[in-house]
Amino acid sequence: MRDVAVIGVGLSAWGELWDRSLRDLFVEAALNAVEDAGVDSVEAIFVGCMTGGLFAQQEHIGALVADYLGVAPIPATRTESACASAGAAFRTALMAVDSGNHDVVLVGGVEKMTDVDGGGATAALAAASDQEYEAFHGVTFPGLYAMMARAHMAKYGTTREQLGLVAVKNHENGSKNPHAQFPMKVTLEQVLGSVMVADPLRILDCSPITDGASAAVVCPLEMAEKIAKKAPVRVTGSGQATDSIALHQRKDLTFLESTAAAAARAYDMAGCGPGDLDVVEVHDCFTISEIMVMEALGLVEKGQGGPAVEAGETALGGRIPVNTSGGLKSKGHPVGATGVAQIHEIVTQLRGEAGDRQVAGARRGLAQNMGGTGASATVHILEVA
Amino acid sequence: MLTTARFWRETPQRYRMEAGRCTSCGKVWYPPRRICGECKGREFETVRLPDEGTLYTYTVIRVAPTAFVDQAPYAVALVDLADGTRIMCQLVDCEPEEIELGMPVRLEFRRILGEGEAGMLAYAHKAVPKR
Numbered sequence: 001m002r003d004v005a006v007i008g009v010g011l012s013a014w015g016e017l018w019d020r021s022l023r024d025l026f027v028e029a030a031l032n033a034v035e036d037a038g039v040d041s042v043e044a045i046f047v048g049c050m051t052g053g054l055f056a057q058q059e060h061i062g063a064l065v066a067d068y069l070g071v072a073p074i075p076a077t078r079t080e081s082a083c084a085s086a087g088a089a090f091r092t093a094l095m096a097v098d099s100g101n102h103d104v105v106l107v108g109g110v111e112k113m114t115d116v117d118g119g120g121a122t123a124a125l126a127a128a129s130d131q132e133y134e135a136f137h138g139v140t141f142p143g144l145y146a147m148m149a150r151a152h153m154a155k156y157g158t159t160r161e162q163l164g165l166v167a168v169k170n171h172e173n174g175s176k177n178p179h180a181q182f183p184m185k186v187t188l189e190q191v192l193g194s195v196m197v198a199d200p201l202r203i204l205d206c207s208p209i210t211d212g213a214s215a216a217v218v219c220p221l222e223m224a225e226k227i228a229k230k231a232p233v234r235v236t237g238s239g240q241a242t243d244s245i246a247l248h249q250r251k252d253l254t255f256l257e258s259t260a261a262a263a264a265r266a267y268d269m270a271g272c273g274p275g276d277l278d279v280v281e282v283h284d285c286f287t288i289s290e291i292m293v294m295e296a297l298g299l300v301e302k303g304q305g306g307p308a309v310e311a312g313e314t315a316l317g318g319r320i321p322v323n324t325s326g327g328l329k330s331k332g333h334p335v336g337a338t339g340v341a342q343i344h345e346i347v348t349q350l351r352g353e354a355g356d357r358q359v360a361g362a363r364r365g366l367a368q369n370m371g372g373t374g375a376s377a378t379v380h381i382l383e384v385a
Numbered sequence: 386m387l388t389t390a391r392f393w394r395e396t397p398q399r400y401r402m403e404a405g406r407c408t409s410c411g412k413v414w415y416p417p418r419r420i421c422g423e424c425k426g427r428e429f430e431t432v433r434l435p436d437e438g439t440l441y442t443y444t445v446i447r448v449a450p451t452a453f454v455d456q457a458p459y460a461v462a463l464v465d466l467a468d469g470t471r472i473m474c475q476l477v478d479c480e481p482e483e484i485e486l487g488m489p490v491r492l493e494f495r496r497i498l499g500e501g502e503a504g505m506l507a508y509a510h511k512a513v514p515k516r
Binding site: 118119120122123126132133134135136137138139140142143144146147148150151154195196197198199200201244246247248249253 | 387391395415416422441442443444445446447448449450451452453454456459461462463471472473474475481486497507509
């Protein structure tokens with residue numbers, strides 16, 4: 001198996017972008033990544049997209065983006081694992097390169113979410129749950145995570161304030177990220193006073209609806225030093241796992257087994273553990289998610305996610321900074337693009353290019369992406385080469 | 386959109402609460418499945434789930450999907466039935482502030498969706514407080 005490096009990363013504009021289509025968004029991110037890498041061609045494309053069909057009535061995303069990038073007839077494949085679609089695309093691209101099938105591969109994700117109204121977006125996202133035994137009863141994604149939050153609060157004593165502090169921290173970090181969709185800082189009082197979406201989760205506990213795309217260029221490490229403009233970042237660990245799609249089948253509603261399993265594989269491959277990380281990006285689609293992911297990654301003991309956030313352990317300058325980019329909460333969450341946008345942040349940190357939110361001397365970072373209520377998860381570990 | 390065949394396929398589970406019990410390890414699966422997730426067994430007997438249980442966790446949906454907008458706000462819960470099987474359904478006939486974890490509930494046959502833009506008229510179980 002060949003060692004793989006990330007040599008370029010790029011994002012499109014993110015936000016409520018009525019003037020940009022799904023294809024425009026991906027082309028913009030891809031051009032930025034290719035420019036960042038300094039390469040003039042790629043051999044294959046893997047693109048994550050959760051539900052172009054429900055959001056934009058567009059499937060067949062692989063061929064669409066290859067066509068509009070002007071690179072047909074190279075192979076292009078869309079991956080789908082709900083909100084972990086881009087994480088899955090990244091892992092697929094790694095396997096294409098480490099196996100020797102391809103050398104220079106473009107990978108990324110895209111979601112165009114604002115061509116439907118709020119009810120349409122809620123229904124599209126609900127398609128990542130069990131359609132017949134969850135969505136059928138009228139539950140929404142905030143509702144599913146709200147049920148997990150209430151169970152976590154009952155079991156471990158996690159407080160409503162601790163959930164709110166995740167949002168406060170991530171908006172603080174996002175205020176230092178020029179790319180963030182919602183870069184404003186928020187106070188705990190604002191979070192706790194915001195509109196209720198699904199008790200106990202309020203609107204400021206939820207990541208936003210975002211149009212956006214992400215991209216990266218990967219190649220064999222030994223080739224990277226010859227072709228890349230910047231110092232390559234090595235991918236040392238990769239894991240992916242699944243869990244029951246419906247919450248009612250989970251053995252423990254308060255623990256994300258798929259994230260733990262994906263992390264175990266990634267840590268093993270990288271020869272490191274949760275104590276060896278300098279910076280972490282996690283899938284904070286809701287504030288409770290960040291707390292549960294921290295526990296599943298082993299950054300804290302089970303049940304200690306809330307207290308760790310309250311103690312500032314995961315803030316910039318804390319023991320282990322989490323979501324320096326602002327996370328999904330502040331940076332935005334174009335669902336099919338998020339996984340590679342997290343890779344973008346880790347690469348930016350490891351290159352020392354993160355500006356006001358830079359973690360000093362960061363040499364090893366982890367990105368965790370998940371789909372549904374955690375039925376899909378990917379974990380990647382990146383290191384300064 | 387919910388269509389006739391899609392709804393009809395699930396009627397044994399929705400009208401009669403039918404589940405599958407693995408004949409090798411005894412695990413009950415709702416809805417029934419072909420392969421036991423515990424022991425990989427492939428033989429099942431059909432069992433009917435009990436209609437009483439306790440509330441494990443819940444939420445109150447205030448921002449609803451298009452098909453449920455007219456019903457909001459409404460509670461959705463995970464209920465632990467008397468035989469240990471956990472199911473998801475709405476919790477009705479009570480105000481949000483009356484809901485408590487662990488409270489006893491009973492399943493009743495209720496309307497899930499009315500006819501209209503959402504699709505067809507659909508019935509299934511909802512939980513109500515056991516008083």
